[in-house]
Amino acid sequence: METKNPNSTVPGGEDEETQINFRSSIRLKYVKLGYHYLISNAVYLLIIPLLFAAAANLSKSHVQDILHMCNYHLRYNVLTVITCTSLMAVLATVYYMSRPRKVYLVDFSCYKPDPSLLCTRGMVVEKVSTILSKEGADFTKKVLEREEAEMIICGAIDDLFAKTRVKPRDIGILVVNISAFNPPSMKLRGDVVSCNLGGMGCSAGLIAIDLAKRLLQVQPNTYALVMSLESMTSNYYAGKDRSKLLTNCLFRMGGAAILLSNRFSDRRRSKYELTHTLRTHKGADDRAYRCAFQEEDEEGNLGVSLSRDLIPVAGQALQANITTLGPLVLPMSEQLLFLATLVARKVFKMKVKPYVPDFKLAFEHFCIHTGGRGVLDELEKHLQLTQSHMEPSRMTLYRFGNTSSSSIWYSLAYAEAKGQIRKGHRVWQIAFGSGFKCNSGVWRALKTIDPAKEQNPWTDEINLFPVPVPTMSPLRPLTTVIHSLE
Template identity: 55%
Template sequence: MAPKNLKILSNQCYHHITTNALFLIISSLLFAAIHHLSIINHLYNDSCYLTAAAAILVLCISLSFFLRPRKVYLVDFACYRHDPAFSTHRDTFMEKMSGLVSPENLSFMTKVMERSATGEETFIYGLRDFPPKSSFECAMGEAEIVLCGAVDDLMAKTGVEAAQIGVVVVNISTFNPVPSLSAMIVNRYKLREDVLTYNLGGMGCSAGLIAVDLAKRLLQVQRNSYALIVSLESPTSSYYLGDDKSKLLPYCLFRMGGAAVLLSNRRSDRRISKYELSHTLRTHRGADDRSYKCVFQELDKEGGLGMTISKDLPSVAGEALKANITSLGPLVLPTSEKLMFLATLIGRKWLNMKGLAPYVPDFKAAFEHFCIHAGGKAVLDAVETSLKLRAWDMEPSRMTLYRYCNTSSSSVWYQLAYAEAKGRVRRGDRVWQLGFGSGFKCASGVWRALRTIPPHEVDNPWLQVIDQFPISLPN
């Protein structure tokens, strides 16, 4: 086995042992106690021995029941419904930019958007008075509209009262006001004083799934509670009008959007919830300099602040994806796929069969739905090729990119909303949400549908236009 794969396997074993350390210790003590009883059994009658053994067995079962991790359910989620007033044609956007950037850069931006697989109509906040007199006020206005729009919708759909929410996690990368946006939620919805609040900043487009992972861990220790997750971005907070083309890319692709998600660890909520969380997995490649600098906020030569997107992004994302699925595969793949992968590995490593191509597991055997972060056409193409997915599998991601562009970490929720609006989600279906973000990070969230979701029950931003999709896109 390759040293890298051996290291990953050892890390998984270490994680499993440390996670279940308490049960291993208790089991060892129980076995020791039973063995001791068997030795001194001659001092007692058989009935005493049987009573002690039964008591130990009951204790073991009780501990395993009460100390096992609590299941986490996704009660419902809501994507921000864009106000039609923010709908902007690509030509209008370019006309507004024509007086702010050089003709060369304007031509560059035009080509990027034409090749980006995004639609000609998009949603942009604050374009009417662009550039704004105050980028902070513009960004705050955008964040408040998106955040409150999504949360209001979610609260109305679920009927959960503010006092029942015990955890709030907000993730937004480039805009971090004081007080934080999580504090804004506490203030607006009058949450209780002991609510746990977290504001994740600077973590890129994978932060939404990182927020899910954090909320899951908190719900494991806080009993009978709800966790509210809000994932959004505010592109107007970091607009760039300089001459560095790599810093103009974000403004060509990122657009307003957000999502609010309600998680629960209440067993009684299983019957009303849409999904059960099966796995979360995070891979961080920040130790590698190339990955770390792939998406980087920095000053240009003139002192203008912007976000640099490296040409290495597709390959860096591919490496992060490979590392992530190497760890995820053993958790989700059926036995047949694991055996095929093992057989190929043995043939290549130990039987010296150099002509044998590496086996790529068929993840379509593990999942019915794929929600791949709509970061850009190049990233989606690379994931589709790497995982050998079908056009149908990639449809939610590509249609989300077309209609909403890159909405950062919330894009995976617009994609799940698309699948629901199409009536594709059936009871027992498995959903894989996959996010990529600066750092460089790759995060996975795996869900299992608890019930079939018919289209007539769906209430999301795709509802009025779903019959127009999918749209044929040029290669």
């Protein structure tokens, strides 16, 4: 009996067809990469022949002829030379004074909750409410709200001041985003420009960065302190509506303090330079406006409802945001391919798939808001990202949960702790929030981050990550959790 090798390929069979398709995809990949390099360096390819042509023409002219021509023009056109020089000086001064000031990220600090806080404050309120009167339970909740917020704010900002050696009196701009809490003063100076952003949802972190950037354009030589957090206790829902109970499971305690500067002297010690901020708001669409909505239930309990339209609405907001961001960050090769596909579909009515630009050519790192596993899966699919690109966001969701507006900073801290940030690398922070809003922040690394010199929430446990994240995991009893901490 004739035996067949299971590893051999049959001519014309499925294995050979798969191998041919694989080889074709590999060839197309390198063709596209070569096309990208060609378009990106097209300017240099055009300049070099022009320089050679100019050098050839100058070589034909005698040096004395060139000097004689220069002396002639200088002798009889002194007034013209002075006028042109003065005009150029004025224009240069106007340009220098009116150009946007560069904004640097000196450093940032993320708050790491103590392990003893694993039993959330909402659970404490729920237990206390069974043995106290309504007035006593409300008073306890107010105390916990203030303690929680001050713990995060003071912890993150104190750590940031210690790392940057900046004193509170040096801060000229303060932007705090928190939906339902009045932040403390932090003993800043009397003329500090203080802004408190409320009701902006999970995308408020990048809105605060954008606001601080705009304020830094009109206040020279100053620091801006941005504090992004959310108060878990004040947003705890104690009702029975399932659409509102979901937020109690999603959100976790966390916060981040960010120090920005427009001082050129701070460039040397800063980590990143802010290159772009972009805000997209879809609130005109009722479906988008109500997909994450705060309202009272039938019993008068205030909570945030999350509808089933959240994921598709987030996809539409992302599409609108990246359509505007693309021309600002994508290389010319990707822009030409996108334009060619658009013309083919709209003008010539050709049945071709819409071209999705390769944002991996524009960014080395992606810090995506950890709104949930479904949100990360959708972005990985639509942006065609790899597992390594999604690792910071997925590990942040696994370890710290959804920390609202500060989640993108925990993702960036993960990349720093892993030693992935190199000088010149570009970072794209993407945040989603109620409204519905999609915001982007683009940073360029000014130096290589040495993880050995960094101190952030990941430092003590970064060697344990990444870990496989299960689709579902059973809940452990509270007694088991407490015993594991002892």
